[in-house]
Amino acid sequence: xxxxxxxxxxxxTMATKQEKTRYSDEELQEFKELILAKIEQAQENYExxxxxxxxxxxxxxxxxxxxxASTLQKEIxxxxxxxxxxxxxxxxxxxxxxxxxxxxVCRITGKLIPKERLLAVPHTTxxxxxxxxxARNKKNR
Numbered sequence: 001x002x003x004x005x006x007x008x009x010x011x012x013t014m015a016t017k018q019e020k021t022r023y024s025d026e027e028l029q030e031f032k033e034l035i036l037a038k039i040e041q042a043q044e045n046y047e048x049x050x051x052x053x054x055x056x057x058x059x060x061x062x063x064x065x066x067x068x069a070s071t072l073q074k075e076i077x078x079x080x081x082x083x084x085x086x087x088x089x090x091x092x093x094x095x096x097x098x099x100x101x102x103x104x105v106c107r108i109t110g111k112l113i114p115k116e117r118l119l120a121v122p123h124t125t126x127x128x129x130x131x132x133x134x135a136r137n138k139k140n141r
Contacts (some may be wrong), residue, residue, distance in 0.1 A: 020112055023104045027115070032098050035122050039091045042084050049081035090123035097125075106130040 023031070053074050097103040104113050108130030117124060126134065 021105075022101055022112065023115075025101075028098050028101065028103060031103060031118060031122060032095065034119070035091050035094050035098070038122060039088055039095075042088045042091065046081055046084040046088065049077050049084060052077045053081065087123070094123045108133050 094103060104115075104118055105111070106113050106127040106129070107125045109127055111127060111129070113124060113127045117128065
């Protein structure tokens with residue numbers, strides 16, 4: 001059976017083509033825009049949560065049950081605000097990796113993290129493979 005030259009050449013090209021080691025500057029710019037939008041949204045959420053926590057409830061007409069519910073709500077809001085703050089820090093760290101052109105490279109495997117994963121979790125530093133390796137290592141400790 002004779003293999004068409006076009007197929008033969010394309011197979012040869014695919015075999016010699018090296019695996020991509022980093023995202024292009026254009027792709028990094030797209031990720032940067034996504035991350036900046038997420039930071040803006042997270043900062044708005046963070047400020048809203050801080051405002052919820054800071055509301056002055058020194059009104060003497062509060063009943064004991066209302067004060068308990070208010071305290072619980074403040075604790076929940078405080079935890080949510082802390083998570084938002086941590087999320088913002090992780091997104092800012094991702095921006096640094098973009099500037100260093102190391103964004104999207106798994107810190108465990110050294111391989112490129114799939115674009116789909118980065119779009120879903122833009123602050124990640126692990127591919128799914130790297131995450132599994134990390135989980136196995138933690139389990140074996």
